[in-house]
Amino acid sequence: MERRHILIRGIVQGVGFRPFVHNLASRLALHGFVKNETGDVLIEIEGEESILDRFLAELEANPPRLARIEDVRWERVAVQGDERFRIEASSHQDGPIFLSPDVAACADCIRELFDLADRRHGYPFTNCTNCGPRLTIIQGAPYDRARTTMASFPMCLACQAEYDDPTNRRFHAQPIACADCGPQLRLVDESGAEIRTPAPLAAFAAALRSGKIGAVKGLGGFHLACDAGNQEAVRTLRQRKHRDEKPFAIMLRDLDAVASLCELDAAERSLLNGPASPIVLLRKKAAVPIAEEVAPGNPYLGVMLPCTPLHHLLLRAVDGMPLVMTSGNRSDEPIAYRDDEALANLAGIADLFLMHDRPIHVRCDDSVTRMVDGQELLIRRSRGYAPGPIGLPLECPEPILAAGGQLKATFALGRDRQAFLSHHLGDLDYFEAFQAFTKDVELYEKLFAVRPRCLVRDMHPDYATTRWAVERAAMEGIPVLAVQHHHAHMASCMAEHGLVEPVIGVTFDGTGYGSDGTIWGGEFLIGDYHTFRRAAHLRGVRMPGGDQAIREPWRMALAYLADAQVADGPWETRFLPYNVKVIRQMLERGIQAPLTSSAGRLFDAVAALAGIRDRVNYEGQAAVELEWLASGVEAGDAYPFGVEPAGPGSDGLVIDTRPLVVRVADQVKQGIAAAILARRFHSTMVEIIGRVCNLLRRETGINTVVLSGGVFLNALLVREAHRLLEKDGFRCCRHRLVPPNDGGLSLGQLAIAAATMQNRTLRNT
Ligand code: ZN
Numbered sequence: 001m002e003r004r005h006i007l008i009r010g011i012v013q014g015v016g017f018r019p020f021v022h023n024l025a026s027r028l029a030l031h032g033f034v035k036n037e038t039g040d041v042l043i044e045i046e047g048e049e050s051i052l053d054r055f056l057a058e059l060e061a062n063p064p065r066l067a068r069i070e071d072v073r074w075e076r077v078a079v080q081g082d083e084r085f086r087i088e089a090s091s092h093q094d095g096p097i098f099l100s101p102d103v104a105a106c107a108d109c110i111r112e113l114f115d116l117a118d119r120r121h122g123y124p125f126t127n128c129t130n131c132g133p134r135l136t137i138i139q140g141a142p143y144d145r146a147r148t149t150m151a152s153f154p155m156c157l158a159c160q161a162e163y164d165d166p167t168n169r170r171f172h173a174q175p176i177a178c179a180d181c182g183p184q185l186r187l188v189d190e191s192g193a194e195i196r197t198p199a200p201l202a203a204f205a206a207a208l209r210s211g212k213i214g215a216v217k218g219l220g221g222f223h224l225a226c227d228a229g230n231q232e233a234v235r236t237l238r239q240r241k242h243r244d245e246k247p248f249a250i251m252l253r254d255l256d257a258v259a260s261l262c263e264l265d266a267a268e269r270s271l272l273n274g275p276a277s278p279i280v281l282l283r284k285k286a287a288v289p290i291a292e293e294v295a296p297g298n299p300y301l302g303v304m305l306p307c308t309p310l311h312h313l314l315l316r317a318v319d320g321m322p323l324v325m326t327s328g329n330r331s332d333e334p335i336a337y338r339d340d341e342a343l344a345n346l347a348g349i350a351d352l353f354l355m356h357d358r359p360i361h362v363r364c365d366d367s368v369t370r371m372v373d374g375q376e377l378l379i380r381r382s383r384g385y386a387p388g389p390i391g392l393p394l395e396c397p398e399p400i401l402a403a404g405g406q407l408k409a410t411f412a413l414g415r416d417r418q419a420f421l422s423h424h425l426g427d428l429d430y431f432e433a434f435q436a437f438t439k440d441v442e443l444y445e446k447l448f449a450v451r452p453r454c455l456v457r458d459m460h461p462d463y464a465t466t467r468w469a470v471e472r473a474a475m476e477g478i479p480v481l482a483v484q485h486h487h488a489h490m491a492s493c494m495a496e497h498g499l500v501e502p503v504i505g506v507t508f509d510g511t512g513y514g515s516d517g518t519i520w521g522g523e524f525l526i527g528d529y530h531t532f533r534r535a536a537h538l539r540g541v542r543m544p545g546g547d548q549a550i551r552e553p554w555r556m557a558l559a560y561l562a563d564a565q566v567a568d569g570p571w572e573t574r575f576l577p578y579n580v581k582v583i584r585q586m587l588e589r590g591i592q593a594p595l596t597s598s599a600g601r602l603f604d605a606v607a608a609l610a611g612i613r614d615r616v617n618y619e620g621q622a623a624v625e626l627e628w629l630a631s632g633v634e635a636g637d638a639y640p641f642g643v644e645p646a647g648p649g650s651d652g653l654v655i656d657t658r659p660l661v662v663r664v665a666d667q668v669k670q671g672i673a674a675a676i677l678a679r680r681f682h683s684t685m686v687e688i689i690g691r692v693c694n695l696l697r698r699e700t701g702i703n704t705v706v707l708s709g710g711v712f713l714n715a716l717l718v719r720e721a722h723r724l725l726e727k728d729g730f731r732c733c734r735h736r737l738v739p740p741n742d743g744g745l746s747l748g749q750l751a752i753a754a755a756t757m758q759n760r761t762l763r764n765t
């Protein structure tokens with residue numbers, strides 16, 4: 001006989017861990033108790049030694065679906081002679097630490113949903129400990145029903161009995177409900193008046209089938225939905241939403257439906273089907289019954305499966321018809337998540353609304369991801385992922401809050417060796433998005449019981465997060481650390497891979513504020529969390545008209561042509577409608593034309609020269625289309641480029657892009673197909689990365705490369721750069737847990753701040 005005191009760390013709360021332990025212990029006839037303690041699970045258990053060993057082995061081998069065990073520690077304690085195994089209430093002074101993202105409906109709940117005999121048959125808000133809403137309904141800590149938007153729905157006797165029964169799948173599942181006690185659907189017309197019907201969902205589905213546009217309240221906000229096969233409906237949705245070309249996501253009934261439309265491998269299947277239920281980018285098959293307007297010119301489709309019982313019922317009610325499911329907003333505004341807001345903002349877009357009375361507390365967009373070479377490459381990490389923790393390779397001496405960037409904003413809270421990266425907050429230029437940022441920072445601090453003692457911001461003086469962090473730090477008398485944008489990108493990728501040694505950081509993105517006040521974005525940094533230097537960068541060119549040049553790649557084409565002193569070419573006729581003269585003057589005089597080394601702008605320039613796109617309707621469109629074109633072509637030779645010392649005042653290298661631009665221009669004059677140009681341009685970027693990394697390795701002996709920055713969302717580029725570097729014997733790391741774009745910035749800022757604080761602590765002691 002012996003008794004063990006066992007402490008389990010990881011994601012072990014709010015995931016059905018205690019009933020699981022209870023069942024396992026009962027099956028093995030072991031006695032003792034289990035309880036939540038702070039963020040951990042504590043077990044005291046006694047019995048025969050060999051059976052206790054078996055208990056631990058089974059516990060680690062088959063934990064509940066959503067649990068993630070990171071550490072199990074145990075020690076022998078005095079035998080107490082318990083007569084049974086029980087679940088003890090958690091100590092109340094410090095309640096459970098909340099960790100769980102929203103979870104797609106589990107197989108058991110779906111089975112009940114469609115089981116005529118089940119008491120939850122057809123109930124759109126069914127859930128259990130293994131699934132259901134979490135982050136989007138939570139209002140405070142500790143995590144229990146009273147502090148969620150389910151607080152106003154007292155459980156009926158049947159639900160309460162399930163909630164109280166340790167052997168039940170719904171034991172202590174905070175949001176459980178049934179048709180007798182839980183939220184209800186209602187159908188509302190465009191004026192906000194309720195449409196009285198006994199079957200709101202069926203009526204909504206019928207409207208969609210007849211070509212109407214509907215708004216449906218999901219987990220983290222409203223979606224706009226329509227028949228994805230109906231060209232007229234999709235076109236109308238685009239017009240009303242003022243969204244010209246940015247692709248819409250679609251929702252399909254099941255994996256078979258996905259496989260009939262898209263190429264699909266095992267890894268993509270498990271992503272689609274997994275608990276996060278993200279939008280997955282998949283290669284579209286030929287001649288599929290999806291309107292071209294869903295994703296114009298796009299070889300990929302963004303696809304998701306139903307993530308809630310409501311969506312399962314809806315897809316069944318439309319008889320498996322593919323549905324456009326795009327965020328409920330006008331243009332790029334934040335997605336509507338409150339009922340009144342949806343009615344106001346989506347008036348004139350949606351013909352009718354399927355809503356319900358369970359409020360969404362945290363606005364949370366769908367996550368978007370794809371598989372590249374068997375690894376996930378996240379484009380947006382949000383619903384289903386946030387606020388799941390990411391392990392840090394170094395300890396935060398005190399709690400830290402990293403405020404992130406400006407676009408695709410996220411923030412990150414750091415404590416001990418964990419980072420809690422927020423959901424996607426969008427473009428903070430929108431006041432509503434910024435409001436959500438401040439509100440959700442406050443919420444996360446409550447949920448994780450963290451009060452930051454240090455803030456981190458980008459070096460950019462005009463980011464909303466910069467102003468916010470500076471103000472708050474002054475008010476609270478705590479330090480605020482300014483981190484260079486590309487250093488943060490690099491550190492973000494390092495942190496994800498647990499790297500602490502110095503690396504070569506290839507950081508290619510659109511724009512970021514450089515240490516010298518110019519706009520960076522084509523950088524080879526050398527360093528670690530503590531420090532970095534700019535070891536190489538793309539040659540600076542002018543951005544005529546500043547940010548306007550981001551929306552109008554033709555301006556960048558002119559800038560690169562002027563820089564390479566290329567005479568006129570066939571693009572002149574294409575650029576006729578534009579103010580070419582004004583732009584040339586800006587370039588000659590260098591006024592309103594800041595210098596940039598951005599790789600994103602080089603992609604834009606090449607796309608415009610090749611005649612692929614002169615103006616963009618959404619961020620990165622020109623580069624994305626360049627990638628699509630290139631993907632269909634066999635690899636070609638790279639264009640020439642130079643690598644030279646940067647000159648006085650700098651010890652770094654400059655990548656001279658002029659030979660490249662000259663050759664691209666030549667080939668355009670020769671009438672070479674845009675796809676060939678696009679392909680050779682990608683090969684050139686890969687070769688630039690390879691050659692410069694080799695030069696830097698020779699100089700420094702550093703053999704590890706991290707690839708970060710929004711440009712590395714380009715699957716072709718990331719795949720080929722990775723292969724080339726590994727072939728050359730480098731260890732090459734790219735993002736898998738956070739997006740390479742500014743959505744991952746806050747994680748890097750956090751790691752840098754942790755390292756900086758450790759340094760200070762060392763110096764002070
Ligand atoms: Zn479930």
Ligand code: ZN
Nearest residue numbers: 156159178181
């Ligand atoms: Zn009930």
Ligand code: FE
Nearest residue numbers: 509511512742
């Ligand atoms: Fe960036």
